[in-house]
Amino acid sequence: MIYLLSDLKLRWNIPCGPNSVITFPGAVWLKPWYWWSWPVLPLGISWHEQRRTTVGYSAEMPLAIIQTMFYLGIIVVTRLARPNITKLCYRRSDRNLTTIQAGFKFIALLSVVAAYVFPFFTIPHTIHPLIGWSLYLMASFALSSIPINTLLLPTLPVLTPWIGILGTLLVMAFPWYPDGVVRALSVFGYAFCCAPFVWVAFLKITLHLQVLIEKEVLFPRLGDSGITSGFSKLY
Known part of the structure; x- marks a missing residue:
């Protein structure tokens, strides 16, 4: 061997x-046949x-094309449906309000994390890396638009990991490193510089969710006035 x-x-x-x-x-x-192995390898x-x-990629391309159309559809639908934001209404006597709000914050944060994890399991594993990473960036952007447009999350903090991943790919794929040591140090330095921005983005998302809850933008009380007709309400 x-x-x-x-x-x-x-x-x-x-x-x-x-x-x-x-x-x-x-x-x-x-392994080199997995699309995510490049530019790590x-x-x-x-x-x-x-x-x-x-051999070619005739076996993987139909699924990749279907997913591309699907994620483009998500971007368009979430953008057009943004005015019809869902409101979760509760009664003044609800004793589980804190639990409901905590659950909402957890679901909102989980939806952001899922937007970056879910595409790894759906993209054909053996597709060409350039197609795979392009589809991943499109998929994560499309899935991130769901919490941005439906939960009124701030756009830039939610997309900060997306920007960081794109930058990481560019740093790792840079073809003119003199050797592997310089390449590894460059990737480490980039990750070290990006980490504070990701942490600040996380704090901004959690703070924004807390502000939405306190202002009752997503959790108005039943009987309160000022509920816009353009919103759908779940009781």
């Missing part, structure tokens, strides 16, 4: 023989280029 090695110059050294077998040691979920794009010229 011959192992595929990569030195700090990001070149492959393959000692070939008559019965050589190329394997990819390492994490099971980090910078040479994975070469593997996919070989597949593109031989």
